[in-house]
Amino acid sequence: MSYNLGFIGGGNMSTVIFRGILKNDTHPASKIWVSGPHLENLTHWQEEGANVTLNNEDVFKQCDIVFLGVKPGMLQEALRGVGDTLLRRLHDNPDLLVISMLAGINLDSLRKAFQVLSPQSQEINFIKFARIMPNVPMAVGSGICLYSFNNLGENMRHKLVKLLQSCGTCEEVPENLMDSLGSLTACGPAYIFMVIEALADGAVKQGVPRAMALRCAAQMVKGSASVVLESKKHPAQLKDEVCSPGGSTISGVSVLEEGKLRSTLINALEASTNRTKKLDPKSGNSK
Secondary structure, eight states, X not given: OOSOEEEXXXXXXXXXXXXXXXXXXXXXXXXXXXXXXXXXXXXXXXXXXXXEESOHHHHHHHOSEEEEOSOGGGHHHHHTTXXXXXXXXXXXXXXXXXXXXXXXXXXXXXXXXXXXXXXXXXXXXXXXXXXXXXXGGGGGTOEEEEEEESSOOHHHHHHXXXXXXXXXXXXXXXXXXXXXXXXXXXXXXXXXXXXXXXXXXXXXXTXXXXXXXXXXXXXHHHHHHHHHHHHOOXXXXXXXXXXXXXXXXXXXXXXXXXXXXXXXXXXXXXXXXXXXXTTSGGGTOOO
């Protein structure tokens, strides 16, 4: 590989992407840089061959593709003091792709945050931006990562997709759908974990050992998801195929309907999406 890859922030999702890249031999660890405020939190990166630093400037100085993996409210702090370094780097090599993992921060807000670093400079406008929304299942190679971008050349787009595919499926989406669809894919695993826990508890209540109940519940959810994807049937049709007239399954489904399971999940996704939209500084409520 002729380019260096960087991460601003070495937290969970950055680590997931990093390890996916190494596992699939997509990019050598020796050409990967990561920065963070505490070196002790980056020990696992160093042990796996990456270059670690306390200074975000080093990442921008060394790398051609940079993942932003900080919390949305920390964006300005992450960019503090990097303006001059960034300008020198762009002067020598204008090809820089910044990939944001910041929930709720759209591409326009991201570009403006970088332009503030040097309002009078045209070099800042050379930066290419992409926005992604990864999720926890990427840690086991079964995730889905959404991405949006503006004005990426074919070469840059190919590099972006190749990196993201290291950890599972990736899908390009219009940016106006990123908050809602991203809430589904990124927040949804928490809802499903709760469903798995509750179903296992139901089995435990009937006398099943907890470890066995959790294992079977998780496998059942995994298998059910595979059926939806592979059969391409609507979930409602699949549900009807399981429900025999007067049987056990329809009796349970009736209880779920009484408990408003579907409307509760719909409302949960709406709440997550609304909260995500408030993370953008333009909303005036990014806390």
